[in-house]
Amino acid sequence: MKIETKIERFTTPLYMESGRILEPYQIAYETYGELNRDASNVILICHALSGSHHASGLYEGDKKAGWWDGLIGDGKGIDTKKFFVISTNVIGSCFGTTGPMSNNYPSDIPYRLKFPVVTIKDMIKAQKQLLSRLGIYRVKAIVGGSMGGMQALQFAVDYPNFSEKIIALATTYATQPWAIAFNKVAMEAIRRDPRFKNGQYGKDDFKERGLDGLAIGRIAGHISYLSPDSMDMKFGRNYVNNDGLFELFGRYEVERYMEYNTDNFSRMFDPLSYLYIIKAINTFNLSRGYDSLYDAILRIKAETTLISFNSDYLFFPKEMEHIYNMMSRNGQRVKYHNIDSSYGHDAFLVELRKFDHIIKKELEG
Amino acid sequence: MKIETKIERFTTPLYMESGRILEPYQIAYETYGELNRDASNVILICHALSGSHHASGLYEGDKKAGWWDGLIGDGKGIDTKKFFVISTNVIGSCFGTTGPMSNNYPSDIPYRLKFPVVTIKDMIKAQKQLLSRLGIYRVKAIVGGSMGGMQALQFAVDYPNFSEKIIALATTYATQPWAIAFNKVAMEAIRRDPRFKNGQYGKDDFKERGLDGLAIGRIAGHISYLSPDSMDMKFGRNYVNNDGLFELFGRYEVERYMEYNTDNFSRMFDPLSYLYIIKAINTFNLSRGYDSLYDAILRIKAETTLISFNSDYLFFPKEMEHIYNMMSRNGQRVKYHNIDSSYGHDAFLVELRKFDHIIKKELEG
Numbered sequence: 135m136k137i138e139t140k141i142e143r144f145t146t147p148l149y150m151e152s153g154r155i156l157e158p159y160q161i162a163y164e165t166y167g168e169l170n171r172d173a174s175n176v177i178l179i180c181h182a183l184s185g186s187h188h189a190s191g192l193y194e195g196d197k198k199a200g201w202w203d204g205l206i207g208d209g210k211g212i213d214t215k216k217f218f219v220i221s222t223n224v225i226g227s228c229f230g231t232t233g234p235m236s237n238n239y240p241s242d243i244p245y246r247l248k249f250p251v252v253t254i255k256d257m258i259k260a261q262k263q264l265l266s267r268l269g270i271y272r273v274k275a276i277v278g279g280s281m282g283g284m285q286a287l288q289f290a291v292d293y294p295n296f297s298e299k300i301i302a303l304a305t306t307y308a309t310q311p312w313a314i315a316f317n318k319v320a321m322e323a324i325r326r327d328p329r330f331k332n333g334q335y336g337k338d339d340f341k342e343r344g345l346d347g348l349a350i351g352r353i354a355g356h357i358s359y360l361s362p363d364s365m366d367m368k369f370g371r372n373y374v375n376n377d378g379l380f381e382l383f384g385r386y387e388v389e390r391y392m393e394y395n396t397d398n399f400s401r402m403f404d405p406l407s408y409l410y411i412i413k414a415i416n417t418f419n420l421s422r423g424y425d426s427l428y429d430a431i432l433r434i435k436a437e438t439t440l441i442s443f444n445s446d447y448l449f450f451p452k453e454m455e456h457i458y459n460m461m462s463r464n465g466q467r468v469k470y471h472n473i474d475s476s477y478g479h480d481a482f483l484v485e486l487r488k489f490d491h492i493i494k495k496e497l498e499g
Numbered sequence: 500m501k502i503e504t505k506i507e508r509f510t511t512p513l514y515m516e517s518g519r520i521l522e523p524y525q526i527a528y529e530t531y532g533e534l535n536r537d538a539s540n541v542i543l544i545c546h547a548l549s550g551s552h553h554a555s556g557l558y559e560g561d562k563k564a565g566w567w568d569g570l571i572g573d574g575k576g577i578d579t580k581k582f583f584v585i586s587t588n589v590i591g592s593c594f595g596t597t598g599p600m601s602n603n604y605p606s607d608i609p610y611r612l613k614f615p616v617v618t619i620k621d622m623i624k625a626q627k628q629l630l631s632r633l634g635i636y637r638v639k640a641i642v643g644g645s646m647g648g649m650q651a652l653q654f655a656v657d658y659p660n661f662s663e664k665i666i667a668l669a670t671t672y673a674t675q676p677w678a679i680a681f682n683k684v685a686m687e688a689i690r691r692d693p694r695f696k697n698g699q700y701g702k703d704d705f706k707e708r709g710l711d712g713l714a715i716g717r718i719a720g721h722i723s724y725l726s727p728d729s730m731d732m733k734f735g736r737n738y739v740n741n742d743g744l745f746e747l748f749g750r751y752e753v754e755r756y757m758e759y760n761t762d763n764f765s766r767m768f769d770p771l772s773y774l775y776i777i778k779a780i781n782t783f784n785l786s787r788g789y790d791s792l793y794d795a796i797l798r799i800k801a802e803t804t805l806i807s808f809n810s811d812y813l814f815f816p817k818e819m820e821h822i823y824n825m826m827s828r829n830g831q832r833v834k835y836h837n838i839d840s841s842y843g844h845d846a847f848l849v850e851l852r853k854f855d856h857i858i859k860k861e862l863e864g
Contacts, residue, residue, distance in 0.1 A: 152745035311753035380517035
């Protein structure tokens with residue numbers, strides 16, 4: 135499947151939760167599969183912190199497929215022979231959608247720290263504008279994990295008639311201080327890095343050597359995406375041969391993994407976008423704008439499927455259970471699966487075989 | 500109780516596990532209570548990563564007491580009316596014992612990165628030298644939490660006749676990759692901070708403004724010392740009034756706590772010492788030097804009390820259980836208490852009321 139990124143531009147204002155206005159703005163997105171005649175086969179995919187609209191397939195010449203390629207495709211859990219899948223990039227990101235390094239119209243100067251704070255509500259409002267532009271006013275399902283799951287839940291609360299079903303994985307009803315604290319490492323590491331220059335860095339400053347602050351923050355992130363058990367299985371107490379046990383900077387395997395992954399990441403992700411997106415995660419709270427969490431959740435009309443992973447150390451299963459308990463007591467249509475996995479939070483990206491059949495059944499059943 | 504730090508100097512070599520030699524070296528320590536006639540009432544206290552020999556009492560003019568003041572004192576869990584308590588500062592530290600910022604004798608230039616890697620075995624070997632110097636060849640008990648617990652266990656394995664009892668809290672038999680990964684944040688944040696200057700910073704460089712890398716690493720540390728539940732209780736989703744929810748750098752209470760504590764810490768702790776001590780924690784492995792963990796643990800003759808906390812997210816209770824299971828199957832004298840606490844790893848420093856009676860009973864019973 136050959137994939138191309140499309141860009142849709144909007145000259146109408148996006149009224150944001152902060153009271154600020156984003157105008158104009160643009161959204162990068164991809165589609166997989168074909169829209170049917172009555173536009174009843176649309177599935178919206180929402181991405182997580184480090185993701186993008188590139189959820190499936192390969193770009194021409196590329197070797198690495200989209201981040202949910204194992205789940206989205208012909209005959210897969212989200213079957214592109216049956217469904218028209220739309221995957222959009224969130225406001226604030228650095229992969230084609232308007233974000234802090236976009237020009238602050240009408241100037242040709244990037245917003246940088248003048249970019250408005252983005253919330254999950256803002257992200258989904260923008261996505262809804264995109265779908266309207268494409269002539270889609272209701273979708274079959276919205277599916278997402280982690281921050282993507284926040285978007286799916288927020289959609290169901292804010293626009294109860296918009297989606298027939300939602301499937302939210304490895305997420306929560308409101309970001310808890312534990313997760314905010316992990317994000318704090320990244321926020322401080324980026325802010326305090328002299329090469330961040332209070333956001334006034336050059337566009338190519340990090341192409342060769344990423345921002346250390348972002349790499350360091352990302353190490354903390356990776357801890358929260360894994361689990362003690364997955365680290366034991368993956369790395370144990372092995373150390374790197376050439377470094378030596380008694381050298382101060384000699385590394386254990388787990389340390390090498392962290393360095394390798396985060397240094398790569400810091401060359402390809404914009405630090406300002408990272409700050410804005412973790413802020414959106416921190417401020418996520420389904421109850422905001424409603425009388426209570428109960429009132430917010432009571433608005434949901436979509437058939438809801440909640441999937442957590444028992445080893446998730448970022449968003450704990452009990453957070454999903456809390457939503458499930460509220461909804462089921464209210465007689466709302468909700469199913470909850472707590473998947474046995476040792477992969478931690480990352481399970482929603484890697485242990486697809488453990489839940490793709492659940493998603494398939496929900497979408498096709 | 501008025502407290503004074505004492506320093507003992509050694510001109511004999513300390514043969515280290517790395518194969519290197521430290522010579523000369525000195526050890527800072529404090530004592531509380533009185534040594535009895537037959538020197539049979541000695542209790543050795545071992546400190547954790549950020550601790551020092553100042554475990555109890557107030558220095559003249561000071562307001563903040565030692566780190567285990569609630570546990571050590573007249574009539575307390577470790578009763579200084581009955582016991583002669585010795586608390587020593589570990590090799591590598593920055594509070595008076597020889598560490599990386601000590602002069603590399605005979606020069607008057609600090610070791611910095613030329614300081615040898617220190618291990619838990621090295622720390623206790625030095626402590627044993629100190630006790631010999633004081634005429635103490637056997638102690639009643641060794642007590643410590645976290646890295647202090649590692650020292651207590653290592654003592655029992657390496658010198659089975661040295662201590663009648665050991666009490667190890669919130670620790671492990673070998674540091675697991677989960678804990679190493681948390682330390683990795685600090686290691687990279689310090690190394691990559693330009694003001695660290697590859698260890699060539701000036702002695703007063705961080706008096707007014709601490710090293711950001713140390714503060715950032717410490718944020719990650721604090722996450723591992725707390726628990727999701729303790730953060731929920733302590734901070735919830737409250738945010739700081741003057742900052743504003745929709746400001747990018749507006750802070751939640753949990754973020755303010757992290758900033759406040761870590762910025763203070765980075766002004767008072769030496770970054771090189773921090774690197775060396777987390778390295779000692781990373782390399783801790785009771786089985787090193789023995790045929791297996793089983794063989795190492797089989798050497799223990801001390802009556803052993805293991806105390807874990809069910810909400811400890813740094814050293815999980817199952818790690819202590821593993822020691823308990825091995826010892827009890829071998830018929831060794833061991834007791835294990837898994838304390839119900841929501842304070843996480845920090846419980847060994849703050850929830851004294853939950854275990855001080857256990858310690859008292861073990862020492863006096």
